[in-house]
Amino acid sequence: MGNISLGLNLEFARYENGSFDWAMDRAAEIGYRYVEPMVHWGRELLSEAGYFHSRSMLDDPLKLKHAAESRSLRISSISSHAPLAKPDIAVDYLKQAIRYAAECGSPMIMVDDGPVSGWTTEEENFTLMKYTLQEAVMVAEPRGIAIAIETHGPFTATPQGLDRLMKLVDSPVLTINLDTGNSYLSENDPHAWLDDIISNVTHLHAKDISVEDARRYRGKVRGMLGCACGEGVIDWERIIRTLTSADHDTVLSVECGSLDAATKSFHYLNDVVRRVSQQSPQPIS
Template sequence: MGKIGIGLNLEAVRTSHKNFEWGVEFAADLGYEYIEPMVHWGRELLSEARYFHSVSMLDDPYRIKDCVEKHGIKLSAFSSHSQASKPEIAVEYLKQAARFAKEAGAPIINTHEGHKQPWTTAEEDFVLIKYSLTEALKVCERRGIKIGFEMHQTYSLDPDLYDKCLNLVDSPNLGANYDTGNAHLGGHDAVEWFDRVKDKVIHVHAKDISIEQSDAERGKVMGTAVGCACGDGVVDYPAIFEICRDLPQDIVFSVECETLEQAERSVKYLKEIRG
């Protein structure tokens, strides 16, 4: 049987204006086993000033590798979200992310389809998404890197269309980055949907949704950036963990929350229910 890992998406340190290295140390001190850093193209002012956690893919990937090894944790994935329906962005972004991930030691790069453009049809969009994923997977497959496709935007918040996205390219390196919070806000039962795609899940964004946010936004938004502390909201993590216990693949639950305090409570809660 596969193992359940507990990780922290570094979005948790974004509002604290801390840098990547600070975030890694913070996660390790709390007892997280993995982290999921954000990577970006080019240079970004706040990141260069070390007030933001994202790492440029123009940096040496050993900056990431050495830091996580220093603190005794591992990389679960890279947050490398690019608009797969916009090949002019996604193709080179994901190819670079795959090369960067290989050197840094991250096994997965996460992405999604992006926002709908007003001048394309749905049929055209799926051709564009397939093109982006096909080109990126050529680079990923040779390096043993997987793409985690997340339900987040125009099409992937519909279970049938999410299945279509996950089957656009016949590749063992394409899987599901399942976002519990986005599934719920999309108007679906997060446990039932997880069970539906469980064989394709390679990574999980553990995003809980408060009752207040659920009441205000469910069925009205295309996902959300971060959620509340895991265990404080509406997502039934014990039920999802039970499904995972029978799966052959290892799956990391990467916490997506808004504050440092929520990150602390999330790791305690998830470790407790994992046992």
């Protein structure tokens, strides 16, 4: 049965104008065991100045590894989103992200399927995504780094689209990051969807959507930062029960829009995991 660990996507720091180090400090103080940092190519002024949480892949990846270890944190994944259907952008970026992940101690990288060019057909986009994923897989496999496809873009907005994308390349390193909030906003039932794909889900974005935002944005957007887990539309007890039924471990990486929501989410999810464990004993980390 699968272990469940709680992690924090550092995206919460964006609306706090927080730096990478600030976000890492807050994650450790709250009690999270895992973090999901964001990386970028080249240099970015706001990050260098300490107003944004992303880290440049031009920096030594061992610095990121030390930043986590010095705070008794582990890295669940690095957020390295690149448009899969734009190989001129995505291929080299993802290859570097995979090599960076291998050195900084991350078991996987996070990617998604959008945006796409305005002039390509759906069939062309799938061909382009296959090319990108195949190139990335050839770098990921020998390093043992997973590539987690997030439910975030135009093709992963439905179970059928995600299934087709996952079948483009036959590789054990190609896995799924289900984003509960994004999948809900795309007018799916994330609970049933997780039930169907649990064998391939190696990472989960624990994102809740407030009732007000669900009413306003469902069917209109495919993604947004969430509210505190437990204050929205997601049934977390059902999600956690499904994760504990898996034959592999999973990190619940909270993705929300503020420090307050990150704190509330940790305490709420920790309580739910403990309650589910007591009802049906499972190892918790």
